[in-house]
Amino acid sequence: MKNFFEQQQTNKRNSLWLTLLFISASIFIIWLTQWLIGSISDKQILQQLDLILNQGWDIFRQQYNNQFDWTISLIVSLIIFSAIGYKYNQLKQGGNIIAIQLGAQLIQPNTYHPLEKQLINIVEEIAIAAHTTVPQVYLLKHHSNVNAFSAGNSSKDAVTGITRGALEKLTRDELQAVISHEFSHIVNGDIRLNNRLTACIFGISFIGLIGEGLINHALHNSKWLNNKNNPFGFTALIGLIFIIYGLIGTILAGMIKAAICRQREYLADANRHTI
Amino acid sequence: MGIVKYNNLKDNAFAQIDVQLHRRHDLIPNLVETCKGYMSHEKQTLETVIKARNQAISCLESIKKNGLNNNLMSQLGNAESLLTKSLGQLQITIEDYPDLKANESIAQLNEELTSTENRISYARQAYNDEVMAFNTYKQSFPQNLLASSFGHSENAPLLVLENPKLRSKSPSVSFHS
Numbered sequence: 001m002k003n004f005f006e007q008q009q010t011n012k013r014n015s016l017w018l019t020l021l022f023i024s025a026s027i028f029i030i031w032l033t034q035w036l037i038g039s040i041s042d043k044q045i046l047q048q049l050d051l052i053l054n055q056g057w058d059i060f061r062q063q064y065n066n067q068f069d070w071t072i073s074l075i076v077s078l079i080i081f082s083a084i085g086y087k088y089n090q091l092k093q094g095g096n097i098i099a100i101q102l103g104a105q106l107i108q109p110n111t112y113h114p115l116e117k118q119l120i121n122i123v124e125e126i127a128i129a130a131h132t133t134v135p136q137v138y139l140l141k142h143h144s145n146v147n148a149f150s151a152g153n154s155s156k157d158a159v160t161g162i163t164r165g166a167l168e169k170l171t172r173d174e175l176q177a178v179i180s181h182e183f184s185h186i187v188n189g190d191i192r193l194n195n196r197l198t199a200c201i202f203g204i205s206f207i208g209l210i211g212e213g214l215i216n217h218a219l220h221n222s223k224w225l226n227n228k229n230n231p232f233g234f235t236a237l238i239g240l241i242f243i244i245y246g247l248i249g250t251i252l253a254g255m256i257k258a259a260i261c262r263q264r265e266y267l268a269d270a271n272r273h274t275i
Numbered sequence: 276m277g278i279v280k281y282n283n284l285k286d287n288a289f290a291q292i293d294v295q296l297h298r299r300h301d302l303i304p305n306l307v308e309t310c311k312g313y314m315s316h317e318k319q320t321l322e323t324v325i326k327a328r329n330q331a332i333s334c335l336e337s338i339k340k341n342g343l344n345n346n347l348m349s350q351l352g353n354a355e356s357l358l359t360k361s362l363g364q365l366q367i368t369i370e371d372y373p374d375l376k377a378n379e380s381i382a383q384l385n386e387e388l389t390s391t392e393n394r395i396s397y398a399r400q401a402y403n404d405e406v407m408a409f410n411t412y413k414q415s416f417p418q419n420l421l422a423s424s425f426g427h428s429e430n431a432p433l434l435v436l437e438n439p440k441l442r443s444k445s446p447s448v449s450f451h452s
């Protein structure tokens with residue numbers, strides 16, 4: 001069993017790992033931007049057009065080095081970081097906001113529903129076992145599968161929740177195991193790591209999301225059948241460019257998520273038994 | 276962390292058990308009253324439960340009055356184990372009365388009792404952890420030389436509760452031919 005300090009060490013290492021992965025992803029995106037836009041907006045191309053046409057691209061590159069375009073890099077990193085800041089601030093408001101965004105409903109501690117009462121009891125029991133405050137309990141009423149979540153920024157404002165399927169299908173002991181798993185996430189500080197992770201991922205896949213938004217906008221607003229100017233095509237084209245450009249971010253985001261989350265799940269499973 | 280802090284942590288942990296034990300003692304009269312309405316000739320079982328409860332309450336009271344010590348703690352452990360056992364007996368009896376078993380308030384009371392028993396066991400675990408930390412600190416050098424002169428002469432007592440589920444006899448297996 002890991003003690004608290006080793007645990008903290010692991011947490012720090014994970015956060016560091018996350019930061020490294022994220023920075024390399026950002027650098028990769030910026031480099032890609034340079035490669036795409038930088039080579040188009042390079043002024044030397046226009047100046048030396050004759051050279052390129054007569055002797056070819058390779059000769060041109062040998063004579064004039066690729067110039068690093070600071071403006072573009074700055075704009076891209078600004079977009080990424082403001083997206084991260086926006087998302088992190090949103091998540092920092094506490095677990096309740098996240099739970100409500102998920103579509104969950106708060107269970108009142110004095111509920112009369114027997115199953116809900118049982119759930120509240122289990123959460124209070126595990127809180128005693130885990131030496132933490134009792135989190136608010138949420139129920140995802142419209143999910144018939146078996147699943148559970150915990151969210152928040154610290155163990156003070158943490159919430160936990162389960163789906164209706166889990167509430168109805170699991171026995172008391174099984175539910176206790178699920179809830180203690182979620183508690184390990186809270187106690188290990190995974191929920192905070194998760195907030196950071198979500199914010200970072202939102203940042204690097206933001207460009208792709210802009211593209212999706214543009215296409216959606218174009219689809220819903222276009223009256224292109226009776227509009228000669230055809231705004232649909234233009235917006236959608238821009239959107240498509242953004243998506244393709246943001247694709248690299250989306251893929252990297254998926255990889256980071258997979259790398260960190262799986263590890264945390266194993267840890268929570270291991271830690272459950274100590275609670 | 277000094278011995279005072281360990282001592283206070285231990286006392287706090289016991290207060291947590293105290294809360295949960297009170298909760299259990301408060302639930303039992305409700306359970307007994309509900310059962311009385313249905314059970315005609317099981318007075319014996321109900322009386323055992325009430326008696327065990329009263330004894331547990333008096334043990335808890337005397338601990339509050341005299342402070343934690345080894346003797347009172349083991350008395351409390353025995354009384355609570357007895358209460359758990361008699362409650363288990365009552366559960367078996369309830370199985371014989373289908374009307375009672377289907378009663379909604381019995382189901383609610385059972386859920387509350389199960390939950391309270393879990394809470395007691397977790398709180399007890401926390402208390403015993405604190406006791407272990409206290410005793411280990413007190414018995415190590417150089418505290419072992421000084422502790423008694425500052426009023427911590429005795430080791431803190433562990434609370435032992437017997438789990439009736441674990442204690443039930445394991446099936447005997449024999450390989451006669």
